[in-house]
Each structure stands twice: as structure tokens, then as C-alpha cells.
Amino acid sequence: MSTYQRTGKRIFFFTVFFMAVLLFVGKGNVQAKRKSVALNKTTVTAYKGMAPVKLKVKNVKKGKNIIWFSSKSSVAEVSQDGTVTFHKKGNAIVQAKVGKKTLKCIVSVCSKKAYKAVEKAKKFHSARNMSYSQGNRMGKRSVDCSSFCGRCYLPQGITMGGSTSWCNTAAGMALWSTKKGKVVANSGVSIGKKKLLPGDLVFYKKGYNGRYKNIYHVEIFVGYEWRNNQLVGYTMSSITGNYPSILKRDYTSRKGRVAQIARPAQ
Structure with missing residues (x-):
């Protein structure tokens, strides 16, 4: 092979390599440009x-006009720089209109005690080291459904018919809620109506067990999230047969078995 041919071959390979690099970089730039605008938060839980x-x-052009508004300013008010202020208990959807696109954030305002109870529930859940136990339900690393929910509220001074060292049963908590006027619903409520607040206790019934309203299980409502542009509500509780036993579940999956919903910290 002549020197001329070798030089031509090198030039050819360098040209192909250079074009491949340009193609890769260009593809990366296109992908970067395709990042859609989005909010830094799509759910906020707060207290008055x-x-x-x-x-x-995020991912919005500098200087792009953004219009902010709230579905219920009496609950959560938003200024035109995106600052949300919390006024009273309830749920509101804060929206940001960017061109033809509308971005949503669900804002739930509950009592301070309920807020802290939910934070406690999330801490239990993230620890991922709790076992289900009825015999040792007040143990350091074990709970059942009622002691889990009860221990979320104990630091707030709310015993729900129990004591500072012992949590009431699910049925006992429901009965206490009724006597104290804490009941907000006697059946499952639609997530779309946004009636539930973080910290609410959801009591479930099953068959006949001789207990108050045949209640056998309780979960704490921890808030809303968006899934496929639809609002979803989630609860947490300690579930037998699982380790870690504290699970986060879609509230609507068992809405038909709800016997009562209570708000311990109103």
C-alpha cells in the first residue's frame, strides 16, 4: 500500500470518527432540549x-411568562413568584400555567399535630425495620395496625382512649373518635372530592367480630400524589405477613370496606 493510500485511509477513518462524535453530541443536545417543563414539587403537606x-x-426558558393560581386561596394562596402561603385546613390545587401547559401541585393543610403524626408515620416507614406483632405491639421494633397509628399520635399528647404507654385497639380508637366528635365520615369518601386530610385515620370493617362497627383494622392517611395526571390518596399501616410490616397503600383499593374516618387532631 502506497503512502498516499495509507494517508487517505487515515483521513477516511478520522472523518467517520469525527462525524460519529458530532452525531452523538447532537443527539444528546436534542434529548436535553426535549426535557419538559415541570414543578419542583407536585405535592405539599403543611399546617396553618x-x-x-x-x-x-423547572426546564423553562428564562423570561417565560408563568401565571400562578390556586383552586382555593382561602386554604393555600400562591403569589406570582410561586410562593405558597397556608391559611386554613383543607386541600387546594396550585397551578402554574406556562404557555399552553398547566402544571399542578396538590397542597394539603392539616393541623400541626396531624402534620407531625404523618411525619412520624413516614419515619417509621422509611426505617424499614418494623415487624408486625400483636403480642409485642408496643415493642421498639414491632407494631400492629392500631399501635402504629397510635404511636404516631402519642408524641402529640393524643392517646385516643389508650394511655401514654399503651395504644387502644382499632375498634377502641373508632369508638373514642365517635364519643369525642372526631368522625368526619362513616364510609369511604371519594379522593376526587379531596375531603381527606393528612393525619386522618381510616377504619376498616370485615364480617362480624363483635367489636364496634365490626372494625378490625386502621390506617393513617398520609396524603395525596399525582399518578398519570390523576389524584391518588395513600395510607400507611402495619400489615401482618410482611417485613418490613409498614406499607404504603392506595386508599381507593379498599374504599368499599371503610367503616369510619376520623380526624383525631382537629
């Missing part, structure tokens, strides 16, 4: 008087 939360639109 809590410090405002700043919502931001």
Missing part, C-alpha cells in the same frame, strides 16, 4: 402558620 413554600418551574 407553617413557613411558606416556594414552588418553581
Whole structure:
């Protein structure tokens, strides 16, 4: 092979390599440009008087006009820089309109005690080291459904018919809620109506067990999230047969078995 041919071959390979690099970089730039605008938060749980939360639109062109509004300003008010202020208990959807696109964030405002109870539930859930036990339900690493929910509220001074060292049963908590006027519903409520607040206790019935309203199980409502642009509500509880025993579940999957919903910290 002549020197001329070898030089031509090198030039050819370098040209192909250079074009491949350009193609790869160009593809990466296209993918980067395809990042859609989105909110930095799509769900916020707060309590009245809590410090405002700043919502931001990501991947938006600098100087792009953003219009902010709230479905219920009496609950959660949003300024035109995305700052959300919490006024009273309830649920509101804060929206940011960017061009033809509307971004949503569900804002739930509950009592401070309920907020702390939910934070406690999430801490239990994230620890992932709790076992289900009825015999040792007040143990350091074991709970059943009622002691889990009860221990979320104990630090807030709410015993729900139990004591500071012993949590009431699910049926006992439901009865206490009725006597104290804490009941907000006597059956499952639609998530779409946004009636549930973080910290609410959801009591479930099954068959006949001789207990109050045939209640056998309780879960704590921890809030809403968006799934495929639909609002979903989630509960947490300790479930037998699982380890870790504390699970996060879609509330609507068992809505038909709800016997009562209570708000211990109103």
C-alpha cells in the first residue's frame, strides 16, 4: 500500500470518527432540549402558620411568562413568584400555567399535630425495620395496625382512649373518635372530592367480630400524589405477613370496606 493510500485511509477513518462524535453530541443536545417543563414539587403537606413554600418551574426558558393560581386561596394562596402561603385546613390545587401547559401541585393543610403524626408515620416507614406483632405491639421494633397509628399520635399528647404507654385497639380508637366528635365520615369518601386530610385515620370493617362497627383494622392517611395526571390518596399501616410490616397503600383499593374516618387532631 502506497503512502498516499495509507494517508487517505487515515483521513477516511478520522472523518467517520469525527462525524460519529458530532452525531452523538447532537443527539444528546436534542434529548436535553426535549426535557419538559415541570414543578419542583407536585405535592405539599403543611399546617396553618407553617413557613411558606416556594414552588418553581423547572426546564423553562428564562423570561417565560408563568401565571400562578390556586383552586382555593382561602386554604393555600400562591403569589406570582410561586410562593405558597397556608391559611386554613383543607386541600387546594396550585397551578402554574406556562404557555399552553398547566402544571399542578396538590397542597394539603392539616393541623400541626396531624402534620407531625404523618411525619412520624413516614419515619417509621422509611426505617424499614418494623415487624408486625400483636403480642409485642408496643415493642421498639414491632407494631400492629392500631399501635402504629397510635404511636404516631402519642408524641402529640393524643392517646385516643389508650394511655401514654399503651395504644387502644382499632375498634377502641373508632369508638373514642365517635364519643369525642372526631368522625368526619362513616364510609369511604371519594379522593376526587379531596375531603381527606393528612393525619386522618381510616377504619376498616370485615364480617362480624363483635367489636364496634365490626372494625378490625386502621390506617393513617398520609396524603395525596399525582399518578398519570390523576389524584391518588395513600395510607400507611402495619400489615401482618410482611417485613418490613409498614406499607404504603392506595386508599381507593379498599374504599368499599371503610367503616369510619376520623380526624383525631382537629
